[in-house]
Amino acid sequence: MLRRLCIIITVAVLCQLHSSLTLAETKKPKQPTKFLANPLEVTTTDPLLPPSIKRQPLTLPELQSLERALDELNQEAAAKLQAGDQDTAFEIWNREARLRWYLGSLAQVQTLSRFGAIAWGRNASEQVRFITQRLQTIQKQAQRQKTVDLDLMRSLGEAYQSVRSPQLALAVYDQILTAVQQQQDAVAVLQTLTIMGELHLSWFDYPQAAATYERLLNLTATQSDKTSQLTYLQQLRYIYQQTKQPQPALDVLKRIAEIYEQENNLIKIPELKLAIGSNYETIAQENPSLLKEAFNNYQEAYLMGMRSRQYARAAEALQKLIALYRTQEQIDEALQTSQILIETQEQAVNYYGMMQAYDQIGQLYLERQEYPQALAAFQKGLEIAQQIKHKETYFAQQIEKATK
Template identity: 50%
Template sequence: MLNIQRFSITFATAITICLLSTSLTLAKEKKPKPPKEFPPSPLEITVPDPLLPAYRNQQSLNSEEKRSLEAALDQLNREAIAQLQAGDTQGAFATWNRELRLRRYLGTLNEIQALQRVGGIAYTRNNRLQIRYITERLQAIQKQVQLEQRPDLRVLQALGEAYRQVRSPSLAIEAYNQVLIIVRENSDVAAEIDTLKIIGNIQLDWFDYPAAATTYEQLLSLVTQDNDIEQSLKDLVYIYDRTKQPQKAIEARKKLSLVYRQRNDIAQLSALKLAIGSDYETLAKENSNFVDEAFKNYQEAYTMAWEFQQYVPAAEALQKLVSLYVAENQTEDALQTSQILLQAEERAANFYGMMNAYEQIGKIHLQRQENQLALAAFQKGLELAQQLGSETKDLLEQIQKISGTT
């Protein structure tokens, strides 16, 4: 009986080992092959196309053949648009890919322009695979162009714009940098300015502020028209503000103020003075010597605006002055300026601004322990708040607090 049990155990063990071995062997045999990382590009298919029956292997076509082919490819584009509008996205891009494959027979520039057009559509449809196909083809064309002793300027410009359409900023800038080399060799300042504008726009669109600053600084050294100078300085101010460089922002704004001064544009000048004051106030956090410059520019902004009866910007400058006086513990100046601020808000018919000014005056009086004067200011603010249907909680709390101590 014991031998039979041992035999059964041994037999079962053998069967188990055999099954395991067989399973491992089958697993090895059935192990799937790793898939290719990407499918081949449909733009590189070499199957003969019916639109090229007689001259498939020729590198160039005669004028008549080109006209015939271009008409056929324009028709393919229309068919693709119709397919897309009908909801057949896959079919539409298959048709466009056929068109793009054949566009190269019409010349490099013609092909790039078609790639740009379809690339823009692919981006709006979030067709990443199609964007990759088009980008790879553009790069292949660019490599060929770079081998030429003197690349075609129009081809490089078209490459840059095509890369923009498929949202490849670094490749676009690379192409436009090649354009820059050529136009500079030709001493074509107008073309250099246009190219720098494009490069700067790309860099700004993709938040590359340091590179954009360099580009617009170069641009500023070339432009002579007031409008171009103004826009370049505005772009630089924007960049310096975004990158928190107040000192450079001040320099750019001061140059911009010269443009507005020549035009006698007081509104723009006042706004610039206000912004310069804010920049100096930022610098004053690290160096108190800049406080006086902040005061000076705020005062100039207020004076300019008030003189030309622009009471809204005048009130904004006055508010900045009051806040700075309070921060510097100059409460007497803060109170006097607050009274002028009240007048500005009243002339601007800004009742919310008047309400806030009264509340601010009350807080300054409280700081000076002038409770009765504070109470009067808070009560005037409360009256306006009630008339406007505005929140009254803070004003009521201040009034109750003062009333409880008097």
């Protein structure tokens, strides 16, 4: 009986195994998921189009009627999105954008640009991909034409920016640049290069941005448009600061200062002299002979700051000088400059700055182990600290240190 039971169980297991193997052989592997069809490329007839659309182009009244209907679709989609129904809103906008083609490529690109900005803002990556693909199709069609449609190309460039495709946008602007150069349209060349520079900069492509602004600067070098030149120079200053290139930054700063001096705009000079001195100080790490230039520019920043009553700039220049004197172990000069700093802060009525200056003097005297002078400086600092109710404990500790 036991033997018969074992045989029955064995047969059942073998049958089950055979069934599983047969099922595995007959079951087809799952097909990979395909990309959804681009709704902007759908070619089915739309109820908004007249039946004669396949035989003849739309008449002017039909075009006007279609444009009104599409404007209404845009409003309907916006209302759906506002109500939280993004899927329906996007369906309507796809339909609107698709039908805008009958009003011309430019009209469709402008719609795609608007729609693309919305889709990007909603993190709708698939919809952004659809829009980008459609823009590329329109671009290819436009490139087959004998003449360049500049309005269409500019609109394409803006649309690519809307969907955050900087490389595609730059490729379009490069074509525009070639076209306007051939037309010898100097204004359009500057406008196109400006857009390209801003685009490079917005995507942190500093080398390309620098090359573009240098090019713009060269194009305006012989013109009297100082405003544009200053704009390009300020952009280059920012780029070279970000990329830590002190020598190119120095050259740019000098050119900015030269323009301000020509325009007698001396109020801008102290800040520039500070920046020039700072770049000289950086370069002097490899070429110590240039340290003198840093000193000279800091001194000029101080003098011009005082003349223009920019006491904060003047004080900043003195702080830079004190720091340099200390690195050169010129303590007497550092102390003398610190005393001038106190007078400058008094004129600025900057009690905090005066307190900091007295602390600095005290520390310098401590380094030289001249304790009575250090004590006097810290006591002055404490008096101001008590007035502004700040760092009183700190100065009391410094006084105790100098006393001991």
